[in-house]
Amino acid sequence: MIxxxxxxxxxxxxxxxxxxxxxxxxxxxxxxxxxxxxxxxYRWDGNDDKxxxxxxxxxxxxxxxxxxxxxxxxxxxxxSVCNVAPQATATGSVWRIESGNLRWVPFSTPGFLTGRxxxxxxxxxxxxxxxxxxxxxxxxxxxxxTPTRDHPFTASGSFPADPARTAVYSxxxxxxTPIEVKDNGGKLVASTTSDADGxxxxxxxxxxxxxxxxxxxxxxxxxxxxxxxxQVDLDYGTxxxxxxxxxxxxxxxxxxxxxxxxxxxxxVQVINNGGTTPVLSTTVAANGTxxxxxNLARGEHVLEAKQLSKGARTTTDTVTVNPGQSxxxxxxxxxxxxxxxxxxxxxxxxxxxxxxxxxxxDDAVIASGVQVAADGSFSFQATxxxxxxxYSFRVRQTLGSDTRTDGxxxxxxAVPVTVTQPTTVTPGVTNTFVGTGPAGSSYxxxxxxxxQIVPGTFTIDAQGNWTxxxxxxxxxxxxxxxxxxxxARGTTTTSPLFSIPSGQLTPVTVQTTQVIPGxxxxxxxxxxxxxxxxxxxxxxxxxxxxxxxxxRVGPDGRWQFTxxxxxxxxGFRFKVRQTLNGQTxxxxxxxxxxxxx
Numbered sequence: 001m002i003x004x005x006x007x008x009x010x011x012x013x014x015x016x017x018x019x020x021x022x023x024x025x026x027x028x029x030x031x032x033x034x035x036x037x038x039x040x041x042y043r044w045d046g047n048d049d050k051x052x053x054x055x056x057x058x059x060x061x062x063x064x065x066x067x068x069x070x071x072x073x074x075x076x077x078x079x080s081v082c083n084v085a086p087q088a089t090a091t092g093s094v095w096r097i098e099s100g101n102l103r104w105v106p107f108s109t110p111g112f113l114t115g116r117x118x119x120x121x122x123x124x125x126x127x128x129x130x131x132x133x134x135x136x137x138x139x140x141x142x143x144x145x146t147p148t149r150d151h152p153f154t155a156s157g158s159f160p161a162d163p164a165r166t167a168v169y170s171x172x173x174x175x176x177t178p179i180e181v182k183d184n185g186g187k188l189v190a191s192t193t194s195d196a197d198g199x200x201x202x203x204x205x206x207x208x209x210x211x212x213x214x215x216x217x218x219x220x221x222x223x224x225x226x227x228x229x230x231q232v233d234l235d236y237g238t239x240x241x242x243x244x245x246x247x248x249x250x251x252x253x254x255x256x257x258x259x260x261x262x263x264x265x266x267x268v269q270v271i272n273n274g275g276t277t278p279v280l281s282t283t284v285a286a287n288g289t290x291x292x293x294x295n296l297a298r299g300e301h302v303l304e305a306k307q308l309s310k311g312a313r314t315t316t317d318t319v320t321v322n323p324g325q326s327x328x329x330x331x332x333x334x335x336x337x338x339x340x341x342x343x344x345x346x347x348x349x350x351x352x353x354x355x356x357x358x359x360x361x362d363d364a365v366i367a368s369g370v371q372v373a374a375d376g377s378f379s380f381q382a383t384x385x386x387x388x389x390x391y392s393f394r395v396r397q398t399l400g401s402d403t404r405t406d407g408x409x410x411x412x413x414a415v416p417v418t419v420t421q422p423t424t425v426t427p428g429v430t431n432t433f434v435g436t437g438p439a440g441s442s443y444x445x446x447x448x449x450x451x452q453i454v455p456g457t458f459t460i461d462a463q464g465n466w467t468x469x470x471x472x473x474x475x476x477x478x479x480x481x482x483x484x485x486x487x488a489r490g491t492t493t494t495s496p497l498f499s500i501p502s503g504q505l506t507p508v509t510v511q512t513t514q515v516i517p518g519x520x521x522x523x524x525x526x527x528x529x530x531x532x533x534x535x536x537x538x539x540x541x542x543x544x545x546x547x548x549x550x551x552r553v554g555p556d557g558r559w560q561f562t563x564x565x566x567x568x569x570x571g572f573r574f575k576v577r578q579t580l581n582g583q584t585x586x587x588x589x590x591x592x593x594x595x596x597x
Contacts, residue, residue, distance in 0.1 A: 299327025341386025
C-alpha cells in the first residue's frame with residue numbers, strides 16, 4: 001500500500017504497514033500536507049490483480065480508493081472500504097467496490113484534492129506508472145505494493161453451558177486460510193482452516209494444567225507466514241481438593257464426613273480404594289465448597305475426589321486415611337501339594353464373609369466369587385498343567401468397599417508317577433513293569449475301572465522306584481493300568497492311565513541259499529526271539545512230525561531245522577509259522593533251489 005505525493009511538492013512519502021497486512025500509518029509531516037493533491041494507490045490479490053484508476057476534474061466521476069478517519073492518522077481497510085486520515089481536522093471521501101467495480105462516494109473537504117488533477121494509473125509490466133497532465137512523474141515497483149485484506153482476523157474462547165462439552169475457540173479470518181493455536185511455549189496445540197466465509201471454530205479438549213488460566217496465541221497463516229497473534233485466555237476455574245479428612249489422618253469406622261473445594265456448580269464424586277461405585281456424589285456450592293458423608297469400614301482407605309467442571313475438565317485429589325490399617329484378615333493357603341495335570345482342591349483361610357478371587361501371575365482369574373465361610377475357611381479347584389512343578393497364585397478378598405490381595409502363594413507339585421519299562425508287553429506270559437513315583441509312598445495297581453489287578457500293597461523305595469509283575473492275557477493287544485499312591489500324610493492320588501501296547505512278531509527270514517538232493521540239509525534264518533515255530537509245506541500242513549518240525553526261536557532271534565531233500569528234487573519249498581504271546585503269523589513260501597554240479 002503506497003502513498004505518492006504530487007511532484008510539485010518535491011517529496012515522496014511512504015506509509016508503514018503493520019504485521020496484519022491491514023493497516024498503514026502515515027507520518028504527521030506527510031499528513032500535514034492536506035492542501036497538496038496526492039493519490040493513494042492500492043493493489044490487492046485475487047481477481048483484482050490489474051487496476052486502472054482515472055482521476056478527472058469532475059469529482060462526481062472521479063475514481064479512487066481512499067477515505068478518511070478523523071480520529072486516527074491511519075489508513076484502514078475494512079471489507080471493501082479503505083479510509084485515510086490526512087489530519088485530525090479533515091473530513092474525507094470513500095471508494096467502495098460494488099459488483100466488481102470501483103464506485104465513488106464523494107465527500108467534502110476544502111482544499112483536499114485541490115486543482116483539477118487528471119491522471120492515469122495502470123499496471124504496465126509489473127510497474128505502476130502515474131501520469132499527471134500527460135507527464136510521467138513516478139514509476140512504482142510492483143514489489144513495493146502490499147496486498148490488502150478484506151476480512152478482519154478475530155479470535156476468542158468460550159465454554160458451553162454443558163460442562164461435559166469442551167471449550168470452543170472461534171473467530172474470523174481470510175477465507176480458506178489455515179488457523180494455528182499455540183500455547184505459551186510455542187507448541188502447536190490445535191489447528192483448523194477457515195471456511196469460505198472466513199469463519200472458523202475449534203473444539204478444544206481440556207488442557208492438563210495445575211492452575212486455572214490457560215493462554216493460547218492464535219494466528220492465521222498467509223503466504224506461509226503467521227499473522228495476527230491474538231492472545232486468548234480461558235479460565236477453567238478451581239481444581240477439586242479434599243480438605244477433610246486430611247491426608248494420613250486416622251478416622252473411626254462408620255459415617256465419615258468428607259469435604260473439599262472446587263469450581264462452583266461442578267459435580268464431585270468420591271471413590272474409595274479404587275472402586276467403581278462412588279461413595280459420595282455432590283455439587284460444589286456457589287462459595288466453592290462441597291461436603292458429604294460416606295460409611296467407611298475399619299482399615300486403610302484411599303479417597304479420591306473427581307470433579308467434572310466447565311470445558312470437560314476433570315481434576316482429582318487424593319488422601320489416604322488409616323494408613324497401614326487393614327479391615328481384612330490376611331489370606332493363608334493350607335494345601336501344600338498338588339498333582340500336576342490333575343484337578344486339585346486348594347484350601348485356605350481368609351476374612352469371614354468375604355468374597356475371594358484367585359488370580360494368576362498375569363492377573364488372569366483362576367477362580368472367582370469364592371465365598372469365605374463363617375469359620376474363615378474357603379476352597380477352590382484348579383488343574384495345574386501336567387508339566388508344572390510349582391503352582392503360584394494370589395488371593396484377592398473383597399468385603400463391602402474393602403479389598404486386599406495376598407500372595408503369591410506357591411504350592412509344590414507332587415512327584416508324578418511314570419513308567420520306564422516295558423515299552424511293549426508280551427501277551428500270555430508274565431511281564432515286569434518298572435517306573436518312578438513319590439519316594440516312600442505306598443501304591444496299588446488298578447485297572448481302567450479302578451479295580452485292583454495285582455494283589456497287595458507295595459512301597460516306592462527311597463530312590464523313587466517302583467515295580468510289579470503281571471501276566472498279560474493271551475491275545476491282548478495292550479495292557480492298561482493306573483498306580484494309586486498314598487503319601488505319608490495320607491493323601492491318596494491316582495495316576496493317569498498308562499497303556500502299553502503288545503509287541504509285534506518279527507518277520508521270518510531264511511539264510512540257506514541252496515540244497516543238495518538225496519542228503520540231509522540244514523535250514524536256518526531269523527524270527528521273533530522266544531517264539532515257537534513250525535515248518536509247513538505249500539499246503540500249510542506241518543511236515544512229518546517225526547523229523548521234529550516244531551522248534552523255539554533262540555534269544556538271539558535265530559532258528560534252525562534239518563530235513564532230507566528227495567533225490568532228484570530241483571529244490572525245497574516251505575513256510576515258517578511262528579507263535580508268541582497268543583499271536584500266530586505264517587511267513588511267505590520260501591523256495592531253496594538244488595545245487596548244480
